[in-house]
Amino acid sequence: MVVLLLFSLLLAGALSQDAEPIRETEIGRQGGFVALRCGFSDVTWSKNVNGEQTDVKTLGDRRYIVTADGTMYISRLKEIDAAVYTCTKFDTPIKEVTVAMAARPTIAISPSDVTVHVGALIHLPCEAQGDPKPTIEWRVGRSQLRNVPVISDDLTEEEIRNYAGGNFLVTEKGHLYIRDVTPGYSAQYICMATNDGGSSWATSRVLVLDPPKITTRPQDTNSLDADIIGIACRANGNPNPKITWRVETFENITIVEPENHPSGRYETDAYKTLRIRFPLPSDSGKYICVATNAGGVTEASAILQVLITPQFREPPKDAWVPFGGSAVFSCSVFGSPTPVIEWFKDNQYLPFSQTYEIQHVTRPGEVQERLVFRSIQFEDTGFYECRASNLAGTSRHEFSLAVTDATPFPGDRFVSDALDYAQEFVQSAIQETQIILKARFNAPNFNPTPQDLFHMVRQPTRQALYMAMSAEVFEHAMDYIHEQIEALNVTSMERNNVPLGSLLSPEAIDHLEDLSGCHRRKRQPKCQMRCQGMSFRSHDGTCNNIKHPTWGSSLNKINRFLPALYENKYNTPRGWGRTLPSARMISQRLIRTYTTKAHSQFSVLMMHFGQFVDHDLAQTVAGPSETSFAPFLRVRCEQTCTNTMPCFPIEVHSNDSRIDAACMPFVRSASICGTGDTSVFGKETRVREQLNQVTSFLDASTVYGSADQEMETLRDRSANKGQLRVGEESIPGKHFLPIEDNLIPEEMESDRRCIGRAATVFLDCFIAGDFRVTEQPGLTTLHTLFMRQHNEIAYNLAEVNPQWNDDRIYEEARKIIGGVMQHITYQEYLPKVLGVEGMEQIGDYTGYDSDVDASLLNEFSTAAFRFGHTLIPPTLFRRGKNYDKFELGDMPLHNSFFTPYRLLDEGGVDPIIRGMIMQNLKLPDGKLSDSLTERLFHVVAQVALDLAAINIQRGRDHAIPTYNDMRQVCGMRRALDFHDLQGEIRNATTRQLLSELYSSVDEIDLWVGGLEEDIVEGGLVGPTFRCIIAEQFKRVRDGDRFWFESDKHFTQEQIRQIKKITMAKVFCDSGDKIEKVPVDVFMYNSDAHKFTQCKDLPKFDYSAFVDCGGADYLRYQSYLYDGTPGSTDLTGTSDAISNGPRTTTGTFGSTLTPGGTTGSPPDEGTGTTDSGTATTDGGTDTTDRVTAATDGGTDTTDRVTAATDGGTSATDAATEGGTLTGGRGGMEKTATTVVVYPTPATSYAREDLQDVVTKDPVETPANPIEGRADSEFDEAVVARLTVRDDLEALMKSLDEMNRQLDMLNYKVALVETKAEKLEERMLVEGGCLVAGKVYEQSERWNGDECTVCTCQGGAVTCEPNPACAKLTL
């Protein structure tokens, strides 16, 4: 303590002696440290901050450390440390140390970025200033350049280049030289100047350019049969080269970059390999790979040859030509490269002759030579050959020329040319369309136009496509023949008045039919008369009417009320050549509306269900080609404003409010060759007719499809329970429709992509019996409900009938669903469309009438039933669980086309069902919402379609008669002028507009006139549409053998059950979780409190459908008369049987009333009247039979006649008497008994069975032939006696034989179906064994090549086939 005190005193003395602190300066550098020494311990260091002394301890900066000896260290120096620091002891400043920071160097000269070529000398200058003098070092990226020789700054460039050492040199001042650079020297170079004050740097980016070098060169490629071709090209260089492609096709020397290629089939992958999908000959050309970088451009090219072995578009045909006549054999071949044609006669090169010349036409990829004979001589007879060769191979075609006497048929000589012409232009246009559509819909960057979506609702099935193609070829060939004949002035008659038979010989017509494909397309359905065929509908509707098996079937001709109204009388539409008001103009001025009025009574379900019904009945087959057939104007319909088959564009006026184009695209519907029950055109010239792709029966074809193939795709056979395939679950147990997937067979193969929530995302669509299913969510909902309803019914039927197999359950459930559809349509829907009078026109149901044709009427589908388009609101409502607001809101119509996600992702079907109930129907005021006229099928920023304009144009395309024509048919007066329309169109403004649009009242299109009529009381249409719609629905009911109320298919009890299923019940049963509904869901009802609970709706009683397994049930089900003598008649009433001889009477198809209209059967041979009645009702020659009857068995001759009328001769009747000869069933009359034999044919009409019920004679008559002398008669009598004795046995064996026959027929049908299928498959896959028969040849289309396949020893070899080009698509 004493020592310390002493020391303090000494120090104080010392300090007081020298009061000024010692001053020092310390220089620090960034990041370094300084030590400030004080010389005393226990001192305080302060820092002068802004003029104030602050104890460093209070600064809280850990870099300041004062040690015990009083030294302060400041580490990691920063700029802020530059200050004056004072060391103080006993409050006396001892030392003041100024800390200053050394300055970092500054870069005086910095290098800039350099781009040079390989081998260059690079000079990167860099100089720095600073104190102390900075040193300079160089870095490349992160690495320091070491051991770099230092050279004088004064060296010349030459000296530097030659200086010994490596590539890097640094000058004394710090400049860097890099010599002989390669791309590897490309880098960032850093000049770093350093001194005590720190470092500064400057950078230079050096790029040593290396021009592209192609490492993988594109290879010349010959492609045959490839689906995709890849042409690779790789390049390197510095910087990495970019590869682009240029295509110079041989055809048109256009230069296109692949991505911009108009076909959309070109793409490049990540490695820039060029890929061409579905290569066509037109793709042949030079493919130039262009590699580019900053150093330059390098190109390499390859030649692509898309090879196609020569194929005959249509090879020359055999010809028989009159002596001195002329003939042209056209050999038109395509192939790639373009083939060369050579001609041979009798296996020798064609010898020189004065009588012919060869004309030559070549287009890229195609060559046509015509061997033209001007004046044929007999020595020209022979076998000729047209041989075509190219790199890919050789094809030959032989034909013969026979010289005959003159022919009277002027058209014959043009047949071959006509077919050449038609096939060339029609088939190639169709092929092109199919290829383009396939490519478009499969493109990874699919971006649909409204036309694409439109295509999705008008898509022909493959079968329809073939039919349509044949029809077009036939029609165009005929056009050609007519033109040629007219040019020769052979006939000046109007074409449609010239019978085909007078123009062409029968052989030529056959030839035309055959080669156009029409012959093959004729359908002659074979109807099964037992079991399946009698109990259940076919899927395609054939054999519904047994006398006319194609009536009402799918792919059948659409009928007409009135003759077709074509501008040229046979195939060009009104407005084709002459002026009619533009359909778009009518739509804009008269039909479009932006405001809609609500119907006060009906719900919008009327619209949705109407569309569902429409799709059950009608789907006009769309034209197979969207490219024109014109020989020299091959253009896509969407790119032309010219009428050129099949393009019929809709004119757009310059003042159009929306569309800035001269026209809207429109493609004509397909036409039909002929139906199964008539020959092609019945050998008559006839007008263009359209065809229906679906059955026109109301048979729920929307659920099951209109062809067996469709049905197979839709059925779920896995559980053997008659179920339909389903998709995802919506809620447990309730499924959505299945989604289109790879299971779809080619038949149903579709160009379909649906729209996802983001309009640019595309998904698979749902599948159902009708491919328009996803067109709008309401329609999709109804499809879903009926699919579920089927499955529910099938499930329950299987429960009560465990012995039934998959098919039986499926068919029985389908039968019920058909009945439900019919019941709802006629009980709930139609009365609201037609009103009371319209329903009276349909009348009560009185039974099936086989003379009624239930086929579609063109006026119905192309005009009247399109009234439904006026019912469509611009927005579709959706409602929540309690019919309140739905959280996702309503659906604007224009955002709802083809959107399955509206169901899948937005709450299932229930919100839409409730919306249908709670939304008023749009008032049918003759107007269509702008959603349909301005925004139909628009996706993203595309020019949308106009449904009203399409409807009008379609009416013209289909040659629908005018409104005025139809008024007359419907019992109204023909209007003389526009004012005269006031009875039906009261609105004067509408009449005024009509008069401004149309030049005459006779021009008004049916759809327009009908739409504008005032609505009939209680209905939704005017009188003209009412008349058409009522007639169609009457036919659909009365002409349907399977109509549910016809008492042949269901018991009365079953019909009662079916009638319990209303639309409300369908909503309840098949909705996701609908709990309450109005009883009539077609009526608008806004008060959900008054709705009925689903559980309170009538229950469907499945016990009515229990099959007890007895013969009765089966007989009932198949409503077959089983042929057993003594069995009951078809009505189930059996009273006639007790009354002696039993003749049963009745008109065709009618209910049989035993005993005939007189009420009693003929007795003991005296019943003339009765027999007469029976005979008349039998439907054949009354007189003879009456005579037979009158004679009461005493007149031999008459009996013979009677037998003849029965369809067999007397002798036959007598000797064979039931031994199954052909005919309608004969009739024998004995003194006491009338015996009518059933038709002993392999198949017989159901109606015939109903007319002629076989009964055995109850009593053996007293010898009926006593006293006869006539020997012929005696023979007959002996024979008849034999027959009579054995009658019972005979009938039994007859029955057995029939049964076996049916079985046989069934098997034959099966085999035939299989054979057809195999044959079909052969077309695609090739093959040789079909239904046990070896086929020598088959044809197949394999990519782009058409081949003939020959079968030898079970192996198939295929060669190019000239003949099958016409089959291909």
Ligand code: HEM
């Ligand atoms: C949102 C609802 C609907 C849309 C988007 C729609 C759209 C279409 C389209 C695009 C066509 C093809 C036109 C042609 O090219 O000729 C068509 C045809 C037709 N529509 Fe509609 N439609 C709807 C509702 C209805 C309704 C409610 C009915 C009747 C009650 C109906 C009856 C018809 C008829 C009869 C055809 C002709 C069918 C044929 O023969 O192919 N449509 N519809």
